Amino acid sequence: MLTAIIHGLVLAFGLILPLGVQNVFVFNQGITQPNFIRALPVIITASLCDTLLITLAILGVSIIVFGNPIIKLSILLIGIGFLIYMGYLTWKSKPNHQASEEKALSPKKQMAFAASVSLLNPHAIMDTIGVIGTSSLSYSGTEKRLFALSCIFVSWIWFFGLAFIGRMTGKFFDSRRFINIVNKISAIIMWCTAIYLATTL
Template identity: 60%
Template structure:
């Protein structure tokens, strides 16, 4: 059981550490919200989405995505559109007025964006299925439960940590200069992911 726990923790960290669109969005919300509680919706949404993908991978349900070509095309296309829109929204945002309530992204928009970068990210889905789903085959019974739970726990704690880090940056960057730069870089990164997905879709 200890081996399953350690395996799950290390594996989850390895998959979630790279600075992708999902991590960038959670960090930005932690930084741009006037209060930390304003970023709670994005933390919960991202955590639930990741937990769902992990559970589906372990249960083997999400393998259907890999066997139905039209589903892959739909997921890639929707993911590209959402990433392009998200990049544009982040690029246009003005963090200089963090004290104003309207500067923060509304809860509904947070949830929509968090779901898009979590569930409409083909790489996240394929990584979850290919790595976590495949690795879970090594365990049965309680060991599989521990392995799955450790992956989900790491994911939740990581998103909380990202939002806290963003909040710390937002607190000392009262004029929003650093956040504006971070937003520009984040938008470019997100657009690069969208372009990369577009190339993959075209070549596929």
């Protein structure tokens, strides 16, 4: 059982560590929100989306997705289009001179965007379903459940930590300039991800 737990922790951490669209958005909200509590909608939404993807992957959706080329192609095409569009919007967005409360996203917008960058990001879907789903086939019963819970635990801890680090970073740097840099990096990551996914078609 300990092997399943350690495997889940290490595997999930390795998958979530790269600076992807989802991570940059959660980090960005940690910066822009006036306090940490106001960033909870994005943290909880991103964590719940990861929980859903991990659960579906371990329940066997990976077999369905990777066994059906049409479904896989559809996910990739939708995701590529989404990443290109969101990259454009993020690149063009500029932090204004208003108060933090006015420029920060509302809870509903945080939740909607967090869900979209989580559930419409084919790279994350393929990683979760392909890697975690496939790895879970090594376990059964209690070990499989512990493996799943370990992966889910990493996601929740990671997003809380990421938003907190963003919040701390925003306190020590010029918020508007820093947000602008993060937005540019986020847009570039989205476009690079879209290009990479396009090469896999």
